[in-house]
Amino acid sequence: MKNxxxxxxxxxxxxxEGAPNQxxxxxxxxxxxxxxxxxxxxxxxxxxxxxxxxxxxxxxxxMKELGVGAYRFSLNWARIIKDGDGEINQKGLDYYSKLxxxxxxxxxxxxxxxxxxxxxxxxxxxxxxxNRDITKAxxxxxxxxxxxxxxxxxxxxTFNEPQCILGARLGGTIPEAKYSARDRNTMVHxxxxxxxxxxxxxxxxxxIKIGYAPCNDARIPLTSSKEDIEAARQxxxxxRRGDLxxxxxxxxxxxxxxxxxxxxxxxxxxxxxxxxxGDLELISQPIDFYCQNIYQGLYVKSxxxxxxxxxxxxxxxxxxLMNWVVSPESLYWGPKFLYERYKLPFYITENGxxxxxxxxxxxxxxxxxxxxxxxxxxxxxxxxxxxGVDGRGYFCWSLLDNLEWFEGYKKRFGLVYVDFETYERIxxxxxxxxxxxxxx
Ligand code: FCB
Numbered sequence: 001m002k003n004x005x006x007x008x009x010x011x012x013x014x015x016x017e018g019a020p021n022q023x024x025x026x027x028x029x030x031x032x033x034x035x036x037x038x039x040x041x042x043x044x045x046x047x048x049x050x051x052x053x054x055x056x057x058x059x060x061x062x063m064k065e066l067g068v069g070a071y072r073f074s075l076n077w078a079r080i081i082k083d084g085d086g087e088i089n090q091k092g093l094d095y096y097s098k099l100x101x102x103x104x105x106x107x108x109x110x111x112x113x114x115x116x117x118x119x120x121x122x123x124x125x126x127x128x129x130x131n132r133d134i135t136k137a138x139x140x141x142x143x144x145x146x147x148x149x150x151x152x153x154x155x156x157x158t159f160n161e162p163q164c165i166l167g168a169r170l171g172g173t174i175p176e177a178k179y180s181a182r183d184r185n186t187m188v189h190x191x192x193x194x195x196x197x198x199x200x201x202x203x204x205x206x207x208i209k210i211g212y213a214p215c216n217d218a219r220i221p222l223t224s225s226k227e228d229i230e231a232a233r234q235x236x237x238x239x240r241r242g243d244l245x246x247x248x249x250x251x252x253x254x255x256x257x258x259x260x261x262x263x264x265x266x267x268x269x270x271x272x273x274x275x276x277x278g279d280l281e282l283i284s285q286p287i288d289f290y291c292q293n294i295y296q297g298l299y300v301k302s303x304x305x306x307x308x309x310x311x312x313x314x315x316x317x318x319x320x321l322m323n324w325v326v327s328p329e330s331l332y333w334g335p336k337f338l339y340e341r342y343k344l345p346f347y348i349t350e351n352g353x354x355x356x357x358x359x360x361x362x363x364x365x366x367x368x369x370x371x372x373x374x375x376x377x378x379x380x381x382x383x384x385x386x387x388g389v390d391g392r393g394y395f396c397w398s399l400l401d402n403l404e405w406f407e408g409y410k411k412r413f414g415l416v417y418v419d420f421e422t423y424e425r426i427x428x429x430x431x432x433x434x435x436x437x438x439x440x
Pocket of ligand 1: 012015160161215293350397404405413
């Protein structure tokens with residue numbers, strides 16, 4: 001790996017912070033969904049999470065010990081601006097500003113995600129992503145952030161996994177909400193406009209480099225034949241009617257200035273969003289780096305007619321607790337295909353796994369499957385870099401066990417075990433494994 005390659009860990013505000021009402025924070029959709037008890041597994045609550053809001057010093061010490069060069073975390077919009085479009089909450093801003101200072105003092109580069117799923121609830125009530133006015137509120141939020149900390153943070157990522165911000169048991173709306181095809185396309189469009197507004201604001205600070213972090217299961221050619229490789233590539237960027245999980249609908253407008261041709265073909269005209277003059281220009285202002293969260297890949301072969309077929313993993317396949325297939329080659333083919341297409345400096349902004357973590361009497365967690373997972377995936381990412389991908393960094397998900405969204409606290413992804421009763425942090429074997437692996 002090149003010298004400037006950055007090793008990091010990632011978290012997200014709602015998954016770790018807790019402190020839902022502290023220092024003037026207002027509600028997000030996650031506060032509301034967890035209160036209700038109906039949405040999050042075993043009625044787990046968002047309110048405490050890891051209490052990282054109050055325990056950040058401990059978490060920082062852990063990162064120092066781990067030796068990471070970067071910490072990717074997200075800001076909670078509802079902590080900074082009341083209800084998303086109300087008064088500025090100085091205490092919330094001061095909190096993040098100090099956090100950034102502490103990281104910089106420790107020589108850990110902050111990578112800030114502006115939006116990682118925690119939509120202010122009041123904005124949701126006003127239509128959320130469906131209401132084009134969200135672009136005004138988002139723009140203002142980013143202006144406030146940039147005024148306060150833009151001069152000292154060099155890397156911002158606008159959106160985390162925009163594919164998951166579209167509702168129905170995913171990350172950005174309330175699951176019971178029902179949306180038509182046109183609604184969903186409109187939400188994507190408004191989100192992309194928010195991205196564009198954010199880029200415009202961030203660009204005013206010369207030091208800032210701007211990235212974007214979508215997701216999607218990578219595609220792995222079943223064999224190394226030219227046909228299978230082409231089929232995997234085709235499948236990765238394909239657009240299918242009613243399926244908004246793909247990469248190209250979310251990334252082509254940003255990088256190429258338009259939705260993919262097939263998007264216009266598979267959607268009925270009445271289902272397309274209202275694309276106003278200037279929208280695509282706003283969306284496609286240049287960004288500096290491209291990120292992707294990759295946990296698994298789908299195996300693809302050629303169908304023999306210039307098309308593709310997704311095939312099931314073979315019988316020996318191993319799955320994590322999320323039921324995601326362990327497929328290290330996803331960190332070879334994903335970066336390779338994405339870099340070929342978008343040609344931007346590339347980061348893996350999330351990768352990791354949830355396995356059964358048993359804590360021993362002497363407070364150790366021997367999570368060798370996680371160590372093996374990390375090792376194998378990083379090996380493949382390195383191979384992709386050796387083959388020409390301009391890879392700039394890898395962020396392990398996650399520093400801490402945390403609230404795994406609708407799964408509650410049962411699915412642990414951390415390098416550090418968190419006792420959710422006492423909030424004690426206990427580094428797992430994988431913590432020391434990763435530490436050793438990234439040591440200069
Ligand atoms: C990703 C999310 C992240 C975390 C991991 C396990 O989809 O971005 O917040 O939940 O999955």
